[in-house]
Structure formats: C-alpha cells, structure tokens
Amino acid sequence: MNRRVVITGLGVCAPNGVGLDTFTDSLRNGNSGIRFQPRLKELNFGCQIAGEPLVKDNLVDKYFTPLQLRGLNASGIVYGVIAGTDAWKDAGLKPLDKDQPDWQSGIIFGTGILGVDKFRESIHLVDDNKVRRLGSTAVLQTMASGISAYLAGIIGSGNQVTTNSSACTTGTEAIIMAYDRIASGKAERMLAGSCSDSGPYVWGGFDAMRILPRQYNDTPSEGSRPLSASAAGFVPGSGAGALVLESLESAKARGARIYAEVLGGSVNSGGQRSGGSMTAPNSEAVQRCIVQAVEQAGIQKNEVDVINGHLTATVKDPIEIKNWSLALEREGLDFPYVNAFKSLFGHCLAAAGSIECVGALLQFHNQCVFGNSNCEDLHPEISNRVDPTKIPVKTMAYSPKIIAKASFGFGDVNACVIFRAFND
Incomplete structure (x- = not known):
C-alpha cells in the first residue's frame, strides 16, 4: 500500500511562543525568544543566552493530573506533553474512553536527552542513601521513551508507541517514520514530534566545545545569525513541536481540516x-x-x-x-x-x-x-x-x-x- 498522508493537527511549545497563535505571530513579525539566562552567568558559561519556552505553572496544571505533577522535574516532558496534546486537539481529536485503546492511533515522539534535571536529583538522593525518596515517577521521567509513554496515556494510543533519537535530526526523522507507517497501512493516525530539555546540564557540553556565540550576552536577540557573514555559532534552545499525520481517507471521513500533504x-x-x-x-x-x-x-x-x-x-x-x-x-x-x-x-x-x-x-x-x-x-x-x-x-x-x-x-x-x- 502507498496511501496519501496529510497533516491535520499542529502543536508547539517554543522559546518564541507557546501555542500556535503566539508562535505564528512571532515568526511573522520576527519576535525573538532568545533571552539572557542569569543561571548561565552564575555558572560562568561563555554563552549566557538561550531559547527557553516560557511556560507558566497554571498552564502546566491544564495538561497534567495532580498525581503526575508530584515530583515532576523534566522540562522536556512538559514541553512535549503541551505540544502533543495541543496537536491532537488541533486535529479535532479527543482521547478515547479509558477502557478502550485507539488501535489505529500511534505515537513516534523523539528526544535527545530527557529528564536530565530529574536524573541529577536522583543521583544526589541515591548518593545520600535516600533512594526511597526517589518517588514513583523517577524512571518514567528519565527514560528516553518517557515522553511517548506520557502522551500515549493521555490520548489512549493502541498502535505503535515509541521514541526515536537521532540528535538534531530527531524531529524530522519522527515525521518521516510516522508517514511511512500510515502510507504502508499500519496505522490511520500518528502523533509525531520531538522535545528537548532546557538548562545548563543540557547546554554545558556545547559551551565547552566553544561552538556557541559569546559576544551577544548583552544583545540576546542578535545572537543567532543563520546565513550571516557575522554568524558566531548556534544559540542553544529547547522546546517541542508536534504534528498529527493521518491517512487522507481518515481525514476526509471525519471532515478534518488539512494543513498540507506529506509527499515523502x-x-x-x-x-x-x-x-x-x-x-x-x-x-x-x-x-x-x-x-x-x-x-x-x-x-x-x-x-x-x-x-x-x-x-x-x-x-x-x-x-x-x-x-x-x-x-x-x-x-x-x-x-x-x-x-x-x-x-x-x-x-x-x-x-x-x-x-x-x-x-x-x-x-x-x-x-x-x-x-x-x-x-x-x-x-x-x-x-x-x-x-x-x-x-x-x-x-x-x-x-x-x-x-x-x-x-x-x-x-x-x-x-x-x-x-x-x-x-x-
């Protein structure tokens, strides 16, 4: 089979906009989400600017249950759940009844390193002989597939649920993998995307490699300069993007809005x-x-x-x-x-x-x-x-x-x- 595949839902949690409307306005008007990071200055980073989504606590409460929020310390999971849940909703889809999985809906949601802050917290507790204080979600927050597991529980996916990891290629690769699964007839819908943690423990290695710009700490919005003669290295960022891919037949049957077609x-x-x-x-x-x-x-x-x-x-x-x-x-x-x-x-x-x-x-x-x-x-x-x-x-x-x-x-x-x- 080689079925046509379309995009019916989008979600984003980005440094320059959480949610499609804000993100669109930022791209249209050139609004930067790169800001000075005091914590990086405290830690003596050469590059003290970064792109980090501004996610308010009251927004997070809308996406997680009180039990899930207990001990939650993984920014990538937060970003991914926001983007993924929003994309599912944007596609006009709803989670199925808790007692019945959606056998035709799957997830491929990638990451590079996940839950690094939670992992650091766990190391300290173990080294201090306080292993019993780790909590019941430490494993879920630090395993790479934690993000796809969280999303699967939210939307009730019964098809393939997995996490890919291919460095900076991860998100684009996830979309291609999801396309292949639908085109081959193995699923009707796939939530595809990727996420990345924020913070010095993620960005520190790149600063040590001296591939981040160091002369824009006072002018953060000017620091990232693709295509420019004065480009001085990449500015680190974090966040998540999510797309709902769907067979054309399924999208038409439910009257879904279609953003575009994936050709391959x-x-x-x-x-x-x-x-x-x-x-x-x-x-x-x-x-x-x-x-x-x-x-x-x-x-x-x-x-x-x-x-x-x-x-x-x-x-x-x-x-x-x-x-x-x-x-x-x-x-x-x-x-x-x-x-x-x-x-x-x-x-x-x-x-x-x-x-x-x-x-x-x-x-x-x-x-x-x-x-x-x-x-x-x-x-x-x-x-x-x-x-x-x-x-x-x-x-x-x-x-x-x-x-x-x-x-x-x-x-x-x-x-x-x-x-x-x-x-x-």
Missing part, C-alpha cells in the same frame, strides 16, 4: 567519511538525502519553491546552501525561497526539526514565507550562489506549493521531508 522523505547517514565527522555532515550524503526525498515524493527538483533549512548559524551554513543548490541543480534567481527559524529561537537540538516543521507548515496555512532575522549581512559565499531576494528578511505574501524541510545532526545523520499544499 529520506533519511541517511554520511558514515563519518569523506569530510563527514561526529559534528560535520558529509556533503555527498546531504545531497543524496535531498535528492532521494524529492524522488520518493514523486516531484521534480524545480517544483520545490520553499526550503526551510537546518542552518544553525555556524561556518557550515554556506556549505549547506551549496548542498541544496547542487542537489536541486538550482542557483541565483532560480533558487527556492529559503528561511532559517533558528534566528528567532535558537537551535532546539532534538526538538529543532519538529518545531521548524510546524513553522514551515504554517506558511501554507498563512500563505506566506516567513522572514529571516539577523542576516542583513549575508555570507558572501551564500549571496554569490543565491540571489538575495530569495532570502527575505521580512515575511512576504506568497502561496507555497512545495516545501522541503531538512535536518542534519551530530553523528553525520540526515533527514529531509517534502510537504505539498493540499490539493484534492
């Missing part, structure tokens, strides 16, 4: 060969991933009219644009419009792909291409290959037809998914 995607690895490494992508693998995604989607290279790149604001940005250009065989004015959302909320690590996919899909719904911030000084290697008008600094009215979204992660792993404006 590709996942591969560069094997850490030919220039690829633990932290750098193999360009041939990136190009292969993009080409294979286009082929699997059944479209021509010249049909892609918008790209949402990985584009982290490092020295690899010009190489990524070159890879897109070579893979699609397009440059200059023929290059698709391209944007990079990390300028507004940083690099949300395992959550990056899912949050950015939500943003990319909102462009269909709002008939626009969201602008790029902090790249008025385009890197010359980029401007020599792509006409600057294809990298808008302000949101522009436009009706995208096909959007390609890619993520490239630590470990030399790649994912590219193709979305199309829904056309019955």
Whole structure:
C-alpha cells in the first residue's frame, strides 16, 4: 500500500511562543525568544543566552493530573506533553474512553536527552542513601521513551508507541517514520514530534566545545545569525513541536481540516567519511538525502519553491546552501525561497526539526514565507550562489506549493521531508 498522508493537527511549545497563535505571530513579525539566562552567568558559561519556552505553572496544571505533577522535574516532558496534546486537539481529536485503546492511533515522539534535571536529583538522593525518596515517577521521567509513554496515556494510543533519537535530526526523522507507517497501512493516525530539555546540564557540553556565540550576552536577540557573514555559532534552545499525520481517507471521513500533504522523505547517514565527522555532515550524503526525498515524493527538483533549512548559524551554513543548490541543480534567481527559524529561537537540538516543521507548515496555512532575522549581512559565499531576494528578511505574501524541510545532526545523520499544499 502507498496511501496519501496529510497533516491535520499542529502543536508547539517554543522559546518564541507557546501555542500556535503566539508562535505564528512571532515568526511573522520576527519576535525573538532568545533571552539572557542569569543561571548561565552564575555558572560562568561563555554563552549566557538561550531559547527557553516560557511556560507558566497554571498552564502546566491544564495538561497534567495532580498525581503526575508530584515530583515532576523534566522540562522536556512538559514541553512535549503541551505540544502533543495541543496537536491532537488541533486535529479535532479527543482521547478515547479509558477502557478502550485507539488501535489505529500511534505515537513516534523523539528526544535527545530527557529528564536530565530529574536524573541529577536522583543521583544526589541515591548518593545520600535516600533512594526511597526517589518517588514513583523517577524512571518514567528519565527514560528516553518517557515522553511517548506520557502522551500515549493521555490520548489512549493502541498502535505503535515509541521514541526515536537521532540528535538534531530527531524531529524530522519522527515525521518521516510516522508517514511511512500510515502510507504502508499500519496505522490511520500518528502523533509525531520531538522535545528537548532546557538548562545548563543540557547546554554545558556545547559551551565547552566553544561552538556557541559569546559576544551577544548583552544583545540576546542578535545572537543567532543563520546565513550571516557575522554568524558566531548556534544559540542553544529547547522546546517541542508536534504534528498529527493521518491517512487522507481518515481525514476526509471525519471532515478534518488539512494543513498540507506529506509527499515523502529520506533519511541517511554520511558514515563519518569523506569530510563527514561526529559534528560535520558529509556533503555527498546531504545531497543524496535531498535528492532521494524529492524522488520518493514523486516531484521534480524545480517544483520545490520553499526550503526551510537546518542552518544553525555556524561556518557550515554556506556549505549547506551549496548542498541544496547542487542537489536541486538550482542557483541565483532560480533558487527556492529559503528561511532559517533558528534566528528567532535558537537551535532546539532534538526538538529543532519538529518545531521548524510546524513553522514551515504554517506558511501554507498563512500563505506566506516567513522572514529571516539577523542576516542583513549575508555570507558572501551564500549571496554569490543565491540571489538575495530569495532570502527575505521580512515575511512576504506568497502561496507555497512545495516545501522541503531538512535536518542534519551530530553523528553525520540526515533527514529531509517534502510537504505539498493540499490539493484534492
């Protein structure tokens, strides 16, 4: 079977907006969610800015039971449950009766590291001979699949419930995995997405690698500069994005609103060969991933009219644009419009792909291409290959037809998914 798959629900918990309305406004108007973090200064971080969702306690109370809130100390789970629950609701779906699972609904919700604060708390209790004070949820909060387990209990999933983990590629990969399951007839609906914890214990390793910007602590909103000649490293972020993927037959049968169609995607690895490494992508693998995604989607290279790149604001940005250009065989004015959302909320690590996919899909719904911030000084290697008008600094009215979204992660792993404006 190769059934058509559509997107019927979106949810987001991002540094620049919790909920679709706030998130959309931030992308449209260039509102940054990157802020100075006093805790990072106290800990003597070089980079003292980050993107962290602003989630109020009274909002959390709406998503968790009092029992679930007892001892809850895992920010990634909070973000993921908010985004996932909102996406399910946005799709017009409700949790089934507690006594009967929904056998046709599943979850693929990824993460990189989950419950790091809870894990640290647990280590201290164990070392202090207070193991009995760990509580009954310590395991659930610190196992990688804790997020998919929480969501499964909320919506009553009876199909596949799992968690994937592929560094910065995680969220985009989860969407492709969910697409494959529905297209092959193994499920009718899948909640797909990813989340990432906040805080110094997640971000510290990157600061130690000196790949985060250090000169923007007093001007946080200027720190993340994808595509820019003055890019100085990625700003760390956190949060979650979630999408409901559904067979077209199921969506039509219940009269669901459809954001877009998923045409397909590709996942591969560069094997850490030919220039690829633990932290750098193999360009041939990136190009292969993009080409294979286009082929699997059944479209021509010249049909892609918008790209949402990985584009982290490092020295690899010009190489990524070159890879897109070579893979699609397009440059200059023929290059698709391209944007990079990390300028507004940083690099949300395992959550990056899912949050950015939500943003990319909102462009269909709002008939626009969201602008790029902090790249008025385009890197010359980029401007020599792509006409600057294809990298808008302000949101522009436009009706995208096909959007390609890619993520490239630590470990030399790649994912590219193709979305199309829904056309019955």
